[in-house]
Amino acid sequence: MGTDGGETGEATSSTNPLNSLFKINRDTPEARANQLAWAREQMDMEVPESALDGTSIKDRQDFIQKYIESEKAKFGREVSAEEAEREVDAWLLKQATYAPSKTSAADLTVAALVFAAAFGAGLFFSR
Secondary structure, eight states: OOSOHHHHHHHHHHHOHHHHHTTOOTTSHHHHHHHHHHHHHHHHHTOOSBOTTSOBOOSHHHHHHHHHHHHHHHHOOOOOHHHHHHHHHHHHHHHHHOGGGGOOHHHHHHHHHHHHHHHHHHHHHTO
16 A cells, blocks of 8 residues: 555566566556556445445445444544545455355356266266
């Protein structure tokens, strides 16, 4: 967080020979901007539609405002807008990247069928 993306990208590109060999551009400023835009989209999809008390949440900014109000009401904690934004973003990122919560019953069923088919094919062809 405390380093400049451009400096890190230049250092990584110059010290990793695979980046130049395979023309990997993930550390370029344009690639970093694309990664951040994608991450923001994923995080914005995780904004809940309603709070625990049933009040609706319109968007990220509304979520941040409700978080500030909730912290004040429940815990007597004064949270600045910047601090609330960081805490909400950390929570949204955790929600967006927590894979087990994205697994559905259909995913598990398909995985079991693929495993059974592969196991059965292995037994059949091992004769």
